[in-house]
Amino acid sequence: MADGEGLIFLGNLEEVAKKSLEYLKKKEPITKMVSWGVNFSLWPVHLMTSCCGAEFAAAASPRFDLERLGFLPFGGPRQTNLIVVEGTTTWKMARVVRRVYDQMPAPKWVIAMGACAMDGGIFWDSYNIVVARDYLPVDVYVPGCPPRPEALARGVMMLKEKIDRERSNLIPSEQR
Amino acid sequence: MNADELKTALEAEGAKVTYDQKRKVFDVFVQDPSRIKQVARKMLELGLDHVVSVTGVDYPDRIEVIWHASSYSVDSLEGLVVALRTPISKGPPRQAYDPRTRTYGPARPPLPVDSLTDVWPSALFLEREAHEMFGIEFRGHPDLRPILLSDDFYGKWPLRKDFTYDKSELKVA
Incomplete structure (x- = not known):
């Protein structure tokens, strides 16, 4: 019997409130609302690692306007929940990306954009290249060299679907 | 000053010069690395006032350091890129490949050659790059990080x- 499901709460009111809160966090109307809210506030951190950043900028600008999907590039990592690895990362840059990722508050997601972030692209044999999955938990891969802004938009849509699919884990349960 | 006059002036310094007007190749080869600064000073005097790239080539028996110099100030040298080359010895030959450590023995120390930063200040960052890529120690360079x-x-x-x-x-x- 998980999380007090099926119990009748009597007596200690504080305990009852806590348990019912934990119960409701996993249940339909609450998770749906939270998922809807998160879906339309996917704020990526503005960190340009490589040349795919030009396509990223085009995707966020008026012609393609990903802000209508809630995709608003943000300056500081503390206010963001999405990181887009834009193309190839060297060992030196990968450490910076990892540090930015660690500064972002949970829940957070990762999009690996471009062939270089997926498997190295034209630099697949280079000593100085590290691919995104080696240092970040990647949610969505966007192929292309570079991907067009529409491709990035599709990646964002897929990420939104994924967030909605896994919405029961969106609110972290309280540590006791 | 045109390219042909440049050639005769640099040959007087003891460098081996090849010039191909059609392919726009101007190559200055200095066999003795200790004379490189003297030849570079002469090139600066003749109007080649900045360096556009510094690199190296790894041959089996030597490493060649190449400075590419060009001119802003002399109109007749426009578009000409002069390659100033000098060979430096590689020292002891590399060890046999060791599959256990996956290397050819321990890292070898950088090879010394004179820095040309006091002749051409634009070589500062370029020589730093050549230093970390090829292991060439530019003696006299102020900051080789x-x-x-x-x-x-x-x-x-x-x-x-x-x-x-x-x-x-x-x-x-």
């Missing part, structure tokens, strides 16, 4: 032919 690569690769000289590395040694976080 690594510039592009992370510290993991310092001493391994990635653009030399015998460069190998073990990816499992490197960590992101």
Whole structure:
């Protein structure tokens, strides 16, 4: 019997409130609302690692306007929940990306954009290249060299679907 | 001053000059590395006032350092890029490949050559790059820290032919 499901709460009111809160966090109307809210506030951190950043900028600008999907590039990592690895990362840059990722508050997601972030692209044999999955938990891969802004938009849509699919884990349960 | 006059003036300095007008190749080869600064001073005097790239070439028996100099101030030298080359000895030959450590023995020290930063200040960053890529020690350079690569690769000289590395040694976080 998980999380007090099926119990009748009597007596200690504080305990009852806590348990019912934990119960409701996993249940339909609450998770749906939270998922809807998160879906339309996917704020990526503005960190340009490589040349795919030009396509990223085009995707966020008026012609393609990903802000209508809630995709608003943000300056500081503390206010963001999405990181887009834009193309190839060297060992030196990968450490910076990892540090930015660690500064972002949970829940957070990762999009690996471009062939270089997926498997190295034209630099697949280079000593100085590290691919995104080696240092970040990647949610969505966007192929292309570079991907067009529409491709990035599709990646964002897929990420939104994924967030909605896994919405029961969106609110972290309280540590006791 | 045109390219032909430049050629005769540099040959007087003891350099081996080849000039191909059609292919726009102007090559100055200085056999003795200790004379490189003198030839560079002469080139500066003749109007080649800045360096556009510094690089190296790894041959089996030597490493050649190449400075590419060009001119802003002399109109008749417009579009000409002069390659100033000098060979430096590689020292002892590399060891046999060791599959256990996946290297050719321990890292070798950088090879000394005179820095041309006091002749051409635009060579400052370019010589730093050539230093970390090829392991060329530019004597007289004021600041030879690594510039592009992370510290993991310092001493391994990635653009030399015998460069190998073990990816499992490197960590992101």
